[in-house]
Amino acid sequence: MMENQRVLAIIFDLDNTLVDTAGAGRVAIQKVCDLLNSTQVQESHIANICELFLQKLLHESFDPSEGRTIDDVRIRHWYEALQEARGTDPDPALASSCYYTWKNTRLQVLDLSPEVRTLLEELQEKYKLLLLTNGDSQTQWEKIKAVRCEGLFSEVVVGGDHPEQKPALSIFTYCFEHLGVQPRDCIMVGDSLSKDIQGGINAGVKATVWINSDSRCIPPGSVTPDYTVPSVLNLMDVLAELS
Numbered sequence: 001m002m003e004n005q006r007v008l009a010i011i012f013d014l015d016n017t018l019v020d021t022a023g024a025g026r027v028a029i030q031k032v033c034d035l036l037n038s039t040q041v042q043e044s045h046i047a048n049i050c051e052l053f054l055q056k057l058l059h060e061s062f063d064p065s066e067g068r069t070i071d072d073v074r075i076r077h078w079y080e081a082l083q084e085a086r087g088t089d090p091d092p093a094l095a096s097s098c099y100y101t102w103k104n105t106r107l108q109v110l111d112l113s114p115e116v117r118t119l120l121e122e123l124q125e126k127y128k129l130l131l132l133t134n135g136d137s138q139t140q141w142e143k144i145k146a147v148r149c150e151g152l153f154s155e156v157v158v159g160g161d162h163p164e165q166k167p168a169l170s171i172f173t174y175c176f177e178h179l180g181v182q183p184r185d186c187i188m189v190g191d192s193l194s195k196d197i198q199g200g201i202n203a204g205v206k207a208t209v210w211i212n213s214d215s216r217c218i219p220p221g222s223v224t225p226d227y228t229v230p231s232v233l234n235l236m237d238v239l240a241e242l243s
């Protein structure tokens with residue numbers, strides 16, 4: 001029976017699935033606070049500046065065809081955050097310093113934990129592994145290089161390099177073709193219900209595994225994952241159940 005076919009391939013999300021991007025982001029924001037504290041910026045404005053930046057990052061839309069790089073866009077976020085919080089035009093060099101402090105700290109802190117690396121090395125012996133991450137090409141490839149994980153996967157697929165990102169069927173189809181497997185041979189592992197789990201379900205994978213590290217509830221109207229685990233380190237238990 002199809003249901004009993006064993007899993008051949010595992011597709012992983014990157015951010016907040018294999019690496020703690022949110023945690024690295026908090027460290028990076030703290031570094032920017034330290035930087036701003038050493039400047040003329042009033043201390044009472046600093047938390048607000050960082051909050052405004054994070055809001056802009058969250059609602060960012062980036063179109064590489066407009067000729068700006070993601071660095072330009074995000075330096076602009078800091079510029080506007082400094083401007084809005086203080087009501088005056090900031091020194092552009094300060095916006096640039098905030099951005100590179102944030103970006104470089106995030107890349108320095110981001111890493112695969114030794115436990116996750118070991119897990120992937122073990123899985124790699126039995127399964128084809130593919131990394132499928134949404135986001136713009138430059139940002140995601142910088143993270144992938146920073147965590148030195150390319151060798152652990154048969155293929156690394158960055159959404160920004162493709163016409164459509166998760167949860168679109170087209171990018172999943174691209175992955176299956178590169179792995180040389182059928183959707184029903186794969187499981188999808190990720191922390192986003194709307195991107196990873198929805199995408200996996202749409203694509204017809206054998207099972208979806210939701211990484212729910214902060215015990216979130218599944219919101220009404222959301223898709224339901226087949227498995228929910230607190231960490232990717234619990235994946236062996238899921239695979240044991242599936243086999």
Ligand SMILES: [Mg+2]
Pocket residue numbers: 013014015016017190191192
């Ligand atoms: Mg994620």
